[in-house]
Amino acid sequence: MGIYEDLGIEKVVNAAGPATRLGGPRMAPEAARAMREAAEHCVPIDHLQAKAGSIIADLLGTEAGYVTSGASAGLTLATAACLTGLDLARMESLPVTAGRPNEVIICREQRNGYDHAIRAAGAVLVEVGVDELGSGAGARRAETWEIEQAISERTAAVAYFATPRSEPALEEVIAVTQRRGVPLILDVAGQLPPASNLRRYGASGADAVVFSGGKAIRGPQGTGILAGRRDLIMAAALQNLDMDEHPSTWDPPDSLIDVARIPGIPRHGIGRGYKVSKEEIVGLIVALKAFASGENMDHLRECGRHLDRIVAGLNEIPGTRIHRQDASEPGGYPLVEITLDRGPDDRSAMSISRKLKQGNPAVYVAEYRLRYNALVIHPIGLNDEDVDILIERLGDVLSDGEVHHRTA
Ligand SMILES: *Cc1c(COP(=O)(O)O)cnc(C)c1O
16 A cells, blocks of 8 residues: 555646646655655754755756745745845735835736746735737737836835746846846746756846746756845745844854845845745755756656657547647647547547546546637656556547446
8 A cells, every 4th residue: 555545645647747746757766865864963054955955956057046945935935035125024025015116017928827936925916018919919029128117116126937928028028137137037937948048047147037847857846946146035035934043043044145245144034934844845955956967858758758658649539630740839848639520429638637636536637628629638747657647548538438437
């Protein structure tokens, strides 16, 4: 019996991608081993964070780095840092920001569920730009001058969510924020692989950059990376670390916290609830080093082989078209898209996905193409056994619409 069997929890086949609701992909084995070892000893978390931060900074080409409890927590900590700087009274007052610069400028078309993490620190979003392509009413999307016009003495930061299709161009936005002296918070949580994006975005000139540690890096699922300007990382650390310290004995590492720049020790900050364990910090760093050094290529090749088997295994199911996309698509992983012809039996991708989830074991596929009557298979969470189950289950459901339960 394994731990999930003990708990009466069924394991699922995750073909949906690095989804938090499914626990993300399997952790890189070397990271899991490192976590186990880390669990056997105690270490000062600020010193561990400082060491982790310098490794992150080297790999990303930033001044400083920090391990967070996910990219979303990284957004909250980065925003808190922009709202407070090194002002301890401001740290104490968050999330209340009245009467202080508290606006974060964001392009309306980039708004998404994760901007709640920015608002959670106490920032007020100021939306600019209109995506006229979305409504078919024009030829333009958000433009850089609209961001610049919104900058005022109330501005705390500009937020930018980057994908290969984001507009306005990141380089233009960075040029504006640098010229105007306003920090840019860059969310590139899911923009890996390629590993070269670590440095591409890290050294882009953005002031604070967040990546997820539990997606393609395959670190602990509850981790993320915050990297950027040293003063912002210091402000983030002061608002995240356990601050139950005595002033006469407090001895944080200089590279993370320069005590000469603050008049005392702040109390627990707004980020205290986003704590990261020693096991998670160690696991993230081991996974990140492996990812950055290209060891991830083996995993990518394995993912490609899984998809080849799936394409071969689902060959020639009537009314079904199977398309293999290469790794240049969003998120950097190869994918398989299964499109259902609309026929007299009116098979819908939605009903197929529902049946897959109801099977035993449940199979989860990506649903972001349901409106095109298509299912997407993301390979990051699959192993060989999962692929066998997936082929069998998908073959059954696509062929006759019925769910066949596997007998163990
Ligand atoms: C996944 C994601 C996040 C959240 O990352 P976590 O590490 O799960 O907190 C934030 N922003 C974007 C754009 C993402 O894709």
